Amino acid sequence: MSRTSGPLAGLRVLDLSAYIAGPYGCALLADLGAEVLKIEPPAGDNLRKYPSTLEAESRAFLGVNRSKRGVVLDLKQPADLQRLLALVRTADVLVHNFRPEVPARLGIAYEQLRAINPRLVYCAVTGYGETGPLKDKAGYDQVLQTMTGMAALQGPSGGPPEILYGSVVDYYAASLVAGGVSAALYEREKSGEGQYVGVSLLRSALAMQSARLVWADSEARDVGGRDMRSGGITGIHPTRAGWLYISANTPHFWQALCEKTGLAELLVERYDSVRKRAQHAQEIVPRLHAALATRTALEWEALFGEEVPCAAARDVEDMFDFPQVQAGDMVARFEHPAVGSYRGFAGAWKFDRTPGPAAFAAPTLDQHGEAIRAEADRLRGD
Numbered sequence: 001m002s003r004t005s006g007p008l009a010g011l012r013v014l015d016l017s018a019y020i021a022g023p024y025g026c027a028l029l030a031d032l033g034a035e036v037l038k039i040e041p042p043a044g045d046n047l048r049k050y051p052s053t054l055e056a057e058s059r060a061f062l063g064v065n066r067s068k069r070g071v072v073l074d075l076k077q078p079a080d081l082q083r084l085l086a087l088v089r090t091a092d093v094l095v096h097n098f099r100p101e102v103p104a105r106l107g108i109a110y111e112q113l114r115a116i117n118p119r120l121v122y123c124a125v126t127g128y129g130e131t132g133p134l135k136d137k138a139g140y141d142q143v144l145q146t147m148t149g150m151a152a153l154q155g156p157s158g159g160p161p162e163i164l165y166g167s168v169v170d171y172y173a174a175s176l177v178a179g180g181v182s183a184a185l186y187e188r189e190k191s192g193e194g195q196y197v198g199v200s201l202l203r204s205a206l207a208m209q210s211a212r213l214v215w216a217d218s219e220a221r222d223v224g225g226r227d228m229r230s231g232g233i234t235g236i237h238p239t240r241a242g243w244l245y246i247s248a249n250t251p252h253f254w255q256a257l258c259e260k261t262g263l264a265e266l267l268v269e270r271y272d273s274v275r276k277r278a279q280h281a282q283e284i285v286p287r288l289h290a291a292l293a294t295r296t297a298l299e300w301e302a303l304f305g306e307e308v309p310c311a312a313a314r315d316v317e318d319m320f321d322f323p324q325v326q327a328g329d330m331v332a333r334f335e336h337p338a339v340g341s342y343r344g345f346a347g348a349w350k351f352d353r354t355p356g357p358a359a360f361a362a363p364t365l366d367q368h369g370e371a372i373r374a375e376a377d378r379l380r381g382d
Contacts, residue, residue: 006033025177070363242297
């Protein structure tokens with residue numbers, strides 16, 4: 001069952017993680033050609049139980065767990081633990097998101113598995129890292145958004161904090177999983193040894209704010225976000241019908257915006273920099289809104305073309321047939337034993353010489369369990 005195309009073809013990943021960060025990191029590894037075994041407890045990944053208009057399966061689970069084979073192993077039962085350990089002997093990567101104190105109790109801590117397979121790349125996804133006062137605390141995307149200042153900066157200046165929905169910290173952590181594991185696999189080619197790779201939601205949330213997380217010794221405490229807001233010009237604006245995001249920070253784009261909207265009188269020294277426009281936003285924005293009210297968001301998007309970076313606000317459903325998405329083969333059709341036929345995201349990378357394999361649907365609970373347990377039992381007998 002090894003996958004035969006993609007940069008990571010021939011490698012096997014054991015995915016013991018749940019929710020989003022670890023599982024989607026493993027889905028990205030599957031996009032790269034790795035064979036991924038989704039190993040779940042008898043109750044299944046909790047993401048399967050998330051609210052969904054689909055009756056047979058959670059939409060979130062389908063989206064996060066594409067291109068994996070699924071097996072149920074109860075690691076609290078000696079026979080299933082031995083099956084996992086047998087699979088570890090032939091695996092290249094293991095990913096989990098247990099709290100730091102749990103793996104040793106289950107018998108799957110890195111030190112324990114390294115003795116079985118010294119070449120194993122062992123990736124642990126935690127909320128807060130392996131050390132420190134919060135290391136055993138459960139971490140969740142929106143908790144970390146709120147803790148690390150993301151929610152405060154997402155909200156309006158002087159207003160209440162706001163969550164950015166869409167699990168952005170989880171998905172960025174998933175990218176760190178795929179990148180960290182791939183780097184460790186590359187290093188293994190030189191050293192012949194695996195290693196521990198730690199990814200945390202805290203590191204993910206802070207990494208996403210690297211442009212804000214700079215505090216010079218000469219500055220006062222109030223660093224937060226003051227350099228990153230472009231004033232009222234760059235942002236989402238109302239039109240005659242629909243909403244339009246506009247980014248016009250460079251002189252070239254600012255000039256094009258003013259000319260296209262009939263506001264050439266704003267091309268004066270008073271407004272000739274991002275900082276000045278931010279200072280005088282209360283003068284500019286009402287005039288901009290009045291101009292935008294003459295057309296719809298889609299009409300402005302077409303009129304601005306390549307001269308003013310912008311986008312009409314769309315629903316995610318519009319992406320399924322969006323021409324640019326179609327041109328990039330970013331959406332594929334999947335066949336699922338319970339859900340039936342559906343369309344979904346096809347993969348995150350494009351390689352010209354070693355393209356990844358075609359994506360396939362996320363597994364039902366224990367869909368491939370009989371075959372995988374039989375393989376593990378054969379390995380135990382070797």
